[in-house]
Amino acid sequence: MTYIERRGIYFRKAGKHNTDILLSIVREYVEKEGIEDIVVASSTGETGAKASEVLKGYNLVVVTPCFGFTKNGATELIESYKQSILSNGAKIFMGTHALSGVERAIRTKFGAIQPLELIANTLRLMGEGTKVCVEITLMAADAGLIPVDKDIVAIAGTAEGADTALRIRPANTIRFFDLKIKEVIAKPLSF
Numbered sequence: 054m055t056y057i058e059r060r061g062i063y064f065r066k067a068g069k070h071n072t073d074i075l076l077s078i079v080r081e082y083v084e085k086e087g088i089e090d091i092v093v094a095s096s097t098g099e100t101g102a103k104a105s106e107v108l109k110g111y112n113l114v115v116v117t118p119c120f121g122f123t124k125n126g127a128t129e130l131i132e133s134y135k136q137s138i139l140s141n142g143a144k145i146f147m148g149t150h151a152l153s154g155v156e157r158a159i160r161t162k163f164g165a166i167q168p169l170e171l172i173a174n175t176l177r178l179m180g181e182g183t184k185v186c187v188e189i190t191l192m193a194a195d196a197g198l199i200p201v202d203k204d205i206v207a208i209a210g211t212a213e214g215a216d217t218a219l220r221i222r223p224a225n226t227i228r229f230f231d232l233k234i235k236e237v238i239a240k241p242l243s244f
Contacts (some may be wrong), residue, residue: 059236067180067241069214072100076107078239079206079218083111088220090199092116092189094209098134104208104215105141113143114198116189118150144198151191151226152176152184170230179237180244182217185209187232194223201225204235216241 062078064071083091090112095101102113115138117130128147138145150157156167176184186207193199199224210216220236 057183061237062239064239064241065243066218067182067211067244069210069212069216071103071213071216071239071241072103072210075208075215075218076104079208080107081103081237082218082220083108083206085114086204086220088206090114090203090205092193092199092205092207093188093215094189095134096122096129096213098130098138100132100208100210100213100215101143101145102141105138105143108143109141112199113141114193115143115145116131117145118145118194120141121150122150128220146193146196146198148192150188151195172227180217180240181211182209182215182232182240182244186217186219186221187234190221190223190232191226191229194225199223206238207209211244 091108092114093101093104095115095117105113122129148185152169152173156169160166176187186209190207194201199205201235204220204222206218208215208218209223217240219234222233224231
């Protein structure tokens, strides 16, 4: 046979209201596929705390934005969510966005878009969650928190919560074009 038939889930609308069902879908998927490593985007930690409960026992990495991302010198990560994530055995990685960082500062100051933001905007053609899934996979791989030699599942969302899950073969940022989006597990149709 020259093809494989797979089932993807498509939410009618993007948003936080999809979080619980998405985490349930991912739990079922990783159990069936034998995937051990999962990354999830979470700014305040709310989605990360939910994921750490539903996906307890997996190598779960909650990726949060760096200090100063929205407010100079401050983090968005809420302490109670942080404690919940850690007590459930998940890891937290806080760092600069792999697909913006200094380039966003250049655009803001000088109005010139750079290659990383072009890549980010191209990935957004499939939704904000797709872009974030790729970005957090790069960040977690660069930190050595996930393997680069086997598939992982990345979870992200549109603004808040989670509505996108992708199966990805990770790569380090320096080898960006080795990263492969292998399967769309779930994503919104409307975004």
